Ligand SMILES: Nc1ncnc2c1ncn2[C@@H]1O[C@H](COP(=O)(O)OP(=O)(O)OP(=O)(O)O)[C@@H](O)[C@H]1O
């Protein structure tokens with residue numbers, strides 16, 4: 001509420017602008033205007049998940065009642081044994097998989113997995129993949145421009161045509177990951193570390209609200225892996241981007257992420273800060289009950 005001193009009130013609208021009113025002493029309004037701040041920029045809880053379930057068509061119950069929320073600017077890591085459900089959770093968040101139960105809210109809105117929802121998710125959520133997912137025979141620049149595809153008309157999408165602004169955004173994204181000099185090279189000519197930098201640039205070119213990364217550095221040698229992850233996290237911090245990263249390395253998760261979630265057998269069995277992820281907790285996350293049962297038998 002406007003008080004006795006200078007104050008600013010922002011009235012949210014459902015459109016891509018908000019009404020700003022500035023008050024100067026005793027509620028006297030001295031400025032009223034419209035700013036083009038999207039609702040997305042005002043929301044602090046970027047994504048939340050409640051009672052998420054997913055069963056694949058073959059009957060595999062991959063996710064069993066997962067719930068969490070991630071706030072703007074947070075870097076959260078999902079760790080846990082192979083097959084625990086980490087990738088499936090990420091895919092439910094960006095609509096690659098439609099969960100069989102539960103709810104996902106992105107920027108405060110319930111995701112219903114309809115076509116328009118999916119288009120919105122693909123525009124606003126960037127994804128970085130373990131296998132890089134580049135098109136080998138296209139140039140680095142073209143691969144990054146693919147991150148802009150969802151902003152194009154159907155016609156432009158069909159012929160891979162991009163605007164001058166798209167090219168500027170893509171070149172800027174390449175500069176952010178430090179490989180603008182490689183823009184003309186073919187993706188197949190790059191090293192693994194360079195390929196993943198292109199993958200990150202492609203995600204950044206989307207100008208995303210949320211970044212998801214599924215084992216982004218598992219295919220790299222340890223030194224390059226840490227270098228690429230450190231750079232990725234640094235960019236997120238600088239731009240106040242929110243990220244959820246699946247990692248196999250507990251050490252990297254502890255070093256670079258604000259919060260860690262331990263995922264096992266389709267459930268989140270630990271949520272906490274790096275200091276809390278030690279001894280018994282770690283043993284519990286990675287203990288292999290199936291082999292214990294086999295040994296006992
Ligand atoms: N397309 C699919 N069809 C059927 N089952 C699947 C499919 N994808 C994953 N699964 C199964 O779902 C479970 C969870 O898999 P998911 O890939 O989400 O685990 P993960 O924690 O990412 O594992 P990893 O650490 O090895 O990447 C596993 O049992 C897996 O075999």
Ligand SMILES: [Mg+2]
Pocket residue numbers: 086087088214215246
């Ligand atoms: Mg996985």
